[in-house]
Amino acid sequence: MAGETLPGVDDGDESGAPRIVLHVDMDCFYASCERLREPELRGEPVVVGMGYESGETFGAVATASYEAREYGVESAQPISQALDRLPRVETAEDPSEAGYYRPVDIEYYKSVAAEVKEILHDCADVVREVSIDEAYLDVTDRTSWETTPDGDRTLAEGFARHVKQRIDREVGVTASVGVAPNMSAAKVASDYNKPNGLVVVRPGEVRSFLAPLSVEEVHGVGPVTARELGEMGIETAGELAAADPNEVASKFGSRGRELRSRARGDDDREVTPAGRPKSLSRESAFAEATTDAEKKREVVSALAADVAERARSRGAMYRTIGIKVVLPPYDVNTRERSLSGPVDEPPLVEDVALDLLSEFDDEAARKVGVRVSNLSFADADQSSLDGWEAAGSESASAEAETDAGTTPAAAKSDGGTATRDSEGSPTLTDFEAEAGSRSEAESAAESESKAAGDADGQASLGQFE
Known part of the structure; x- marks a missing residue:
């Protein structure tokens, strides 16, 4: 950005003026990423998800492009249902009434997201990364609420347009941006006119x-x-x-x-950078509740390996290892074991998780998960396994909030979120609890709204750095 003048920058003293918050939300991000590497998919129905690859029999939609949604395909929908509504191009009798299905490639999406985030951090002094495709920016010191000479728009709108154009020009994906004097109004504004939207809510106009x-x-x-x-x-x-x-x-x-x-338009939260995660978790649902102990063990072993690898990739050690087992109809049970010191030992994660799981060998499980928590990021010598003694298993169980007479939409777990588990369809969820406190409204809404995918129709597969 060297040599480039940012539109909307105001060097005047804005002390005491309302804050200027941008909420940047990428449009159908996973589908947009797929179109980056396959430009011929532009304008075509694109579905990104899990379960339609060779040898797989079940799965769920992570993202459906707007073209795919016209056929009734939605995020968190069972892949079988999506295929009924929108056949694959490769097998459809009429290719003009079919869609392009692609498997989730999170590492690729993270690489694209990193390019977007580089632009966001270049355009704002304070950025709160909410997820792989969403962030808040405080640009109060970069622009102002003053209007242009013709009075048609604010300088803040010009600045937001500049951010959108940079993302489109330099990365090749589109974003919707909401501009407002506080975080919650900016979030609503970014959802208001998707896709590729730009909505500005000026101070004094939020409530109306x-x-x-x-x-x-x-x-x-x-x-x-x-x-x-x-x-x-x-x-x-x-x-x-x-x-x-x-x-x-x-x-x-x-x-x-x-x-x-x-x-009423009142929200005094400051945009603050997200802290390091408090925990790292991974969970998976079965197509149908199963009492097959070996099947449950196989899944938990795979989840444990993945969680341990994610912790290692982030330079994190952990003091607590736990599991989650969801029993019909939606009884969420958690078990965990605390260790005498922080470790980075993938085999231990698997051993402890499987030991905790043994309590549920005879139970019909709908979903299982593995978590490591009490994370430590300090550079220190790793504790030795010798002489370790588990501090004992700490047990807890919780009932997830459900709609009366309907399939539960979401399960809540301490320090994380769970995406919707559609009846008869498995889902795979990553979740990281952010350091720092969130409001009650945010925490409660996350377990509700993420269950059905975000406002852009993308199911949450986790929050990535």
């Missing part, structure tokens, strides 16, 4: 912008909460903003007050 939107558009409100608000007669953000705060708090506690504040 939000008011007519469905209450589910309020940042932090997921489908379960939206349904419960609907039962209270609250259908729009404006109605939530005007609701009796005591009534909302009595139903949802402090989280309810937070959601009402956001519906």
